[in-house]
Amino acid sequence: MIEERYPELHPILDEHGVLELVLNDAAKLNAVDGALHRALANVWRDVDADPRVRAVLLRAEGRAFSAGGDLAWVEQLAIDFEARARGFREARDLVYNIVNCSKPTVSAINGVAVGAGLALALLTDISIAGRSARFIDGHTKLGVAAGDHAVLAWPILCGLARARYYLLLCERLDGATAAEIGLVALCVEDDELLARAREAAHRLATGSATAIRWTKQSLNHWLRMAGPAFEASLAAEFLGFSGPDVHEGLAAIREKRDPRFTGPSDD
DSSP, rough: HEEEEHHGGOOOTTSSEEEEEEEEGGGGGOOHHHHHHHHHHHHHHHHHHOOTOSSSEEOSSEEEEEEEOOOHHHHHHHHHHHHHHHHHHHHHHHHHHHOOOOSEEEEEOOOOOOOOHHHHHSSSSSEEETTTEOOOOOOHHSOSOOOOTTTHHHHHHHHHHHHHHHHHHTEEEEHHHHHTTTTSSSEEEEEGHHHHHHHHHHHHHHHHHHHHHHHHHTTTTHHTTTHHHHHHHHHHHHHTSSSSSSHHHHHHHHHHHHHOOOSSSSO
């Protein structure tokens, strides 16, 4: 059962078939380590197969949705080929599994959202952000290409020009701006976030399962058509984990300073 297989996600299934998956390591700002990354990649297959589940709500406890990759895990990706190969496969599965999951999904995005957590938040069918939410892709500042979901989803959600701006420059944007440009579906006051997200998940769970799931299946062909661009970006990201810039990016994050990249500019 999902409740037993994915303790990292603290699953809660209510009487209407709404499954809440909860990022709940507030002390680490819900940073994603190897075990959580694996769970986030695999859980969607079990969600799809579980007849009890009619809708999913992805949310977080604490003051951040997810601060991105746990730095110790990111460092392991940079020095260990086997970890990098496994992370590459899981990152691909994480995106495709939620896109292909037949059950409708909702995210309630609070605080900072970066990395794999941001990927899932933006790939849910209905993404709702609190006004104080802060989005940043973060990859180029780390010294790797924007992989994960970014090249797949951002141009479709907010347009190519804005995707270039936010992904190349690693610019932050708040919940209101994310809703204004179409990156998320809705921005609400922070104290309304969970109630609004639960309301949306409940409506999905009690609606016509076939109508909702078949509509989702059809809409997500827009994302599937971008699959080649996504896979190219993911390969470029993980190639970057074998290069020198990621080590400087990690050092800059730990030392709370701007990175000073000195790697070759000739690619």
